[in-house]
Amino acid sequence: MLKDILTEEDLKQINPYAKPNKVYKHLSFPSYDACGSYFEEKGESIRSNKIVVKQEYVLAAKLNPWIKRIAWGIDIEDLICSTEFVVLCPNNEAIKPYLFELVNQTSFIDYCTTSSTGTSHSQRRVKPDIMKLYQFPYNEDVAVAFSQILKPIIEKSITSIDQIRALTKQRDELLPLLMNGQVSINNLIKQRDELLPLLMNGQVSLNSDLSNG
Numbered sequence: 001m002l003k004d005i006l007t008e009e010d011l012k013q014i015n016p017y018a019k020p021n022k023v024y025k026h027l028s029f030p031s032y033d034a035c036g037s038y039f040e041e042k043g044e045s046i047r048s049n050k051i052v053v054k055q056e057y058v059l060a061a062k063l064n065p066w067i068k069r070i071a072w073g074i075d076i077e078d079l080i081c082s083t084e085f086v087v088l089c090p091n092n093e094a095i096k097p098y099l100f101e102l103v104n105q106t107s108f109i110d111y112c113t114t115s116s117t118g119t120s121h122s123q124r125r126v127k128p129d130i131m132k133l134y135q136f137p138y139n140e141d142v143a144v145a146f147s148q149i150l151k152p153i154i155e156k157s158i159t160s161i162d163q164i165r166a167l168t169k170q171r172d173e174l175l176p177l178l179m180n181g182q183v184s185i186n187n188l189i190k191q192r193d194e195l196l197p198l199l200m201n202g203q204v205s206l207n208s209d210l211s212n213g
Contacts, residue, residue, distance in 0.1 A: 007089050027081040059087060060085065062112075064116075094147055096147065101146075111134050115127075
């Protein structure tokens with residue numbers, strides 16, 4: 001069962017609203033559905049408790065589980081997530097990629113869907129304890145070997161998703177300026193031509209320099 005490859009984690013929850021000016025990396029359902037990652041939001045806009053995300057976590061949505069929302073924990077500061085995610089922490093860090101792929105499988109999503117309960121179809125949840133009763137054949141040596149192959153593929157995918165998130169943020173910031181004439185296409189092209197060589201050789205990153213540009 002799934003619970004047999006997990007360790008019980010003492011989850012840390014925080015109230016971001018208590019620090020209204022602090023910027024959090026908030027992995028919510030809206031952010032996941034928009035870009036597969038987090039949005040940067042001030043605490044003042046986050047009105048409920050959130051889970052502090054650690055690098056070793058894999059996250060699976062318990063609300064409306066037929067909508068696949070599976071996230072890979074990354075090592076960045078101030079990353080938090082909705083309590084509508086179930087935290088899955090492998091008892092062996094070496095099998096995290098295997099765990100991530102396992103809960104992405106259609107059979108797992110179908111199991112969670114049929115196990116979910118609620119008063120309406122649009123608000124159904126699978127209980128974490130029930131989710132962790134999911135059964136599958138398992139061999140740890142195979143899982144470790146598989147994870148070694150899978151890990152660089154997942155990490156490359158996560159990097160691409162984060163770059164999309166950063167570009168989407170930049171687009172959303174620049175489009176209103178473009179529409180009201182505060183910036184021009186020529187200026188944007190010039191900025192692109194100046195920054196692209198720096199990006200390619202690693203002198204700037206999408207996460208910091210471009211989003212601040």
